[in-house]
Amino acid sequence: KRLILVGPPGSGKGTQSPIIKDEFCLCHLATGDMLRAAVAAKSPLGVKAKEAMEKGELVSDDLVVGIIDDALNKPSCQKGFILDGFPRTVVQAQKLDEMLEKRGVKVDKVLNFAIDDAILEERITGRWIHPSSGRTYHTKFAPPKVPGVDDVTGEPLIQRKDDTAAVLKSRLEAFHKQTEPVIDYYKKKGIVANLPAEKPPPEVTSEVKKVLS
Numbered sequence: 001k002r003l004i005l006v007g008p009p010g011s012g013k014g015t016q017s018p019i020i021k022d023e024f025c026l027c028h029l030a031t032g033d034m035l036r037a038a039v040a041a042k043s044p045l046g047v048k049a050k051e052a053m054e055k056g057e058l059v060s061d062d063l064v065v066g067i068i069d070d071a072l073n074k075p076s077c078q079k080g081f082i083l084d085g086f087p088r089t090v091v092q093a094q095k096l097d098e099m100l101e102k103r104g105v106k107v108d109k110v111l112n113f114a115i116d117d118a119i120l121e122e123r124i125t126g127r128w129i130h131p132s133s134g135r136t137y138h139t140k141f142a143p144p145k146v147p148g149v150d151d152v153t154g155e156p157l158i159q160r161k162d163d164t165a166a167v168l169k170s171r172l173e174a175f176h177k178q179t180e181p182v183i184d185y186y187k188k189k190g191i192v193a194n195l196p197a198e199k200p201p202p203e204v205t206s207e208v209k210k211v212l213s
């Protein structure tokens with residue numbers, strides 16, 4: 001299957017991705033994760049992306065389209081993929097159509113993580129991540145066994161620099177202005193499924209499975 005996950009910051013895209021990935025053997029391409037890795041490595045891409053990310057603004061379409069175009073060539077992505085956090089503008093959606101057309105495939109479903117803005121601040125400010133695996137925790141909703149420590153590796157957890165209430169405001173603004181039109185773009189193609197993203201993770205997972213079965 002070829003899937004797109006779309007939803008505001010904190011709506012649960014990164015939480016559901018590994019579960020969907022294991023169930024359907026897809027590759028998980030998260031532009032936010034790839035950009036954070038580039039920033040940490042201080043690569044040319046990271047240097048260009050850093051400022052916008054810290055302000056909660058979108059990085060330029062060209063940069064993210066380039067990384068997705070490369071990633072789609074990976075052998076592990078040939079049978080299917082989950083795009084998490086891409087496309088986020090209508091231009092990106094149009095470019096994706098071109099990239100897929102070139103490869104003779106198309107998007108099967110767009111999973112829309114529908115949720116009220118008011119719930120998101122608590123989710124974002126309580127999030128802790130294990131950077132190398134992408135595993136995500138929450139102080140209240142999904143606490144690690146030992147506070148501040150990854151369950152699997154025992155390595156320390158960190159908080160994302162953009163996970164503050166102030167930066168969340170800009171991220172939400174970017175979502176409503178630039179990304180909601182992407183949902184309409186796919187609604188016109190009739191491939192959008194709405195998920196009840198305000199529900200607990202297992203309920204969201206079972207809805208995902210229902211939609212994809």
Ligand code: AP5
Pocket residue numbers: 007008009010011012013014015016031032033035052053054056057058059060061064084085086087088089092123124126127128136137138139141142171197198199200201204
């Ligand atoms: P990105 O990393 O994509 O961030 P985002 O879209 O803001 O999404 P998040 O990762 O914050 O939310 P999520 O939905 O994954 O939530 P999660 O599952 O972790 O992008 C970061 C930045 O990179 C952007 O601001 C931009 O600058 C740049 N960028 C990336 N892609 C781009 C693009 N295509 N174009 C341009 N720029 C781009 O959950 C959050 C928390 O809630 C966790 O703690 C989790 O445990 C908890 N939680 C999850 N689900 C539930 C639930 N059902 N109930 C209770 N708690 C839950």
Ligand code: ZN
Pocket residue numbers: 013014015032
């Ligand atoms: Zn995420």
Ligand code: ZN
Pocket residue numbers: 176180
């Ligand atoms: Zn809106």
